[in-house]
Amino acid sequence: MTNPTLSVNIAIDLEDCGATLCDAAYVEYSADGIAWSRLGISGAGTNWYNRNYSGNHVWSIADYTRWHAATIPLPTGLNRLRVRMVMESDPFVNAEGIAIDDIHVYDNVFGIYEGPPLTSAVINQPSVSGNNWIDFVSGGKLVASVNPNGQNMGNTNVQAFIYTGAVRNNGDQYYHNRNITIKPATINLADSATVRFYFLDSETEALIAASGCGICTKPAMVTELGVSKFSSADVLENGNLADNTGGNWLFIIPPNVKKIPFDKGYYAEFNVKDFSEFWLNDGAITNDQPLPVELVSFTATKNSNGDVDAAWITASENNTARFEIEVARGNEEFSQNKFQKIGEVNSYGNSTSEQRYQFTDVESNKRGVRYYRLKIVDHDGQYSYSPIRSVVFDDELKWVVYPNPSAGIFNVVYQAPAGEMVYIKIHGPHGKLVRQLRVTANAFVQKSVIDLDSPQFSSGMYLVEVLAGEKKQVFRIIKK
Secondary structure, X not given: OOOEEEEEEEEEEOOOEOOEOOOEEEEEEEOOOOOOEEOOOOOOOEOOOOEEEOOEEEEOOOOEEEXXXXXXXXXXXXXXXXXXXXXXXXXXXXXXXXXXXXXXXXXXXXXXXXXXXXXXXXXXXXXXXXXXXXXXXXXXXXXXXXXXXXXXXXXXXXXXXXXXOOOOEEOOEEEOOEEEEEEEOOOEEEEEEEEEEEEEHHXXXXXXXXXXXXXXXXXXXXXXXXXXXEXXXXXXXXXXXOOOOOOEEEEEOHHHOEEEEEOOEEEEEEXXXXXXXXXXXXXXXXXXXOOOOEEEEEEEEEOOOOOEXXXXXEEXXXXXXXXXXXXXXXXXXXXXXXXXXXXXXXXXOOEOOOEEEEEEEOOOOOOOXXXXXXXXXXXXXOEEEOXXXXXXXXXXXXXXXXXXXXXOEXXXXXXXXXXXXXXXXXXXXXXXXXXXXXXXXXXXOEEEEEEOOOOOOOOXXXXXXXXEOOEEEEEEEEEO
């Protein structure tokens, strides 16, 4: 390989403590399996690391839980190469960690085509046949690749259409800012050819973040993209949806489209027997979108009887059968994802207007912390989950301060009812208040950092006073 490259799909949920390193993940490589080196630095490649702690380049970010591409060049001049993924975590606060899939090692000779804006020139291959991949390249960059799988497609034109304005929508769904056309001499094949449609991560992020249309669907991550294919005998395949009349539409559902991390984005790989205009979208036109309910809010609150009222609002519903209410009883069950169904509420039916629902958990002897979520079940058996909400009944978690002694950085770990103010006061060796923090509790396990790592804070014993509601606890800490 002249340009060996590693691309992966990753999803990250690591505790992010800002200037202090708490949880981190990174990649190492070795030529012999003995000596290991850090692969890449933050700012290099695509989505490769997001933090630099004094030269310690890592991923450390919370709630980046959608699959996204991360790409970095690999070292050259080696006869063999080993790569390993590393994750470090400090104690107490629970998070999902890092998920890795679609590991892709390849020779990145071209990369993905990025411009010019709006449209690109037509690329022509005079003869597309055989069993190998044939790349369509403009300005040294890839637009599409086709494997005819032993068939003769003849003279073939490919064109990329790139829109640079705000993400557009049509038919109550948003669609990708890039689409392509493939026009071979032999339009209809006896068997399937395989297509690779290249697109950028930045374009996909714009689609995921699209707003302005309250009823429009969009993918939550790249893996939810399918392909809409339009074919017309009247040569209307031109990158414009407005004139797509009189032809034939086909939707290739997301599970039948491979999304492979590559260069600065991905390629979508799929099979087709005839050729046309190709668009990327989530498939709402055919009702194959796996998230038919638009959930506006979901809350869980303790009432005056000691029970928990769960309430949720949907902005739209399509094909939804019911909402199942699930609970994890305590921090241990929550950390192990052990949720149990405690009830269900039927959907009111298909709707494009706001609908309100409620369920009360009347189970007796509630204690500790309870975590609630909705399982949204469709008529076809598909389902998705709401965000998780927690309710604190009594102290399940022992509040702690660690490490102790420390050179100056201490962590306070606590858990309190959602919305309650947590006050952390630090008193110096002579009883003087030297620092204080105020944090709003979220009913989950939280951690706040006490920073005494400065010459203004002398070595010795300090008192840390933590107050939340009626609970108060005092810790003695020692700065070395």
